[in-house]
Amino acid sequence: MPTFSEAEKKAMQERAREQREFKKLSGEEQVSRKIAEMDPHEKKIAQGIHDLVTTIDERLKPQTWYGMPAYYLDGKVVCFFQAGSKFDSRYSTLGFQHAAQLDDGDLFATSFAVIDFTPAVAEQITALVRKAVGK
Numbered sequence: 001m002p003t004f005s006e007a008e009k010k011a012m013q014e015r016a017r018e019q020r021e022f023k024k025l026s027g028e029e030q031v032s033r034k035i036a037e038m039d040p041h042e043k044k045i046a047q048g049i050h051d052l053v054t055t056i057d058e059r060l061k062p063q064t065w066y067g068m069p070a071y072y073l074d075g076k077v078v079c080f081f082q083a084g085s086k087f088d089s090r091y092s093t094l095g096f097q098h099a100a101q102l103d104d105g106d107l108f109a110t111s112f113a114v115i116d117f118t119p120a121v122a123e124q125i126t127a128l129v130r131k132a133v134g135k
Contacts (some may be wrong), residue, residue, distance in 0.1 A: 006026075007087045014067030027063035034069050042083040045092055048117030049081050049125060056129045070131075074100055078091075078132050091115055094125060100132035 004012070020023040033096045035046045046059065048067055053060055053071050060078060070080035076099035086090040095111040096102055112128070114121060 011066045022048050027061050030064040031062040031069040034071050045114050045117045046081050057133050
């Protein structure tokens with residue numbers, strides 16, 4: 001039987017809470033609440049990603065996923081923002097799930113460290129998300 005870290009257990013508890021409490025909220029409200037709980041630096045990055053992703057493709061729908069802002073296409077998570085503080089990581093990440101069409105040979109990245117939300121970062125994220133949704 002696997003042993004889960006305290007952070008992993010907390011994420012699972014957060015997911016259960018989302019299922020109970022957040023299901024009454026729209027996806028936009030869920031994500032807005034999560035972003036509002038973040039520290040100022042992570043909030044800047046998360047809000048920038050949120051504002052950007054929701055304009056790249058109108059089919060991407062915001063909703064939380066294990067306590068993180070995530071963006072769904074046809075009911076499947078395409079990408080998500082993981083604040084570094086969530087698992088005591090050195091940096092926050094933009095991650096992609098199986099629904100993302102990022103496959104590129106036998107080795108490709110599915111998670112990207114995000115140190116700051118700048119115009120250059122926004123340009124890179126735009127390209128990744130467009131590729132992820134097949135645009």
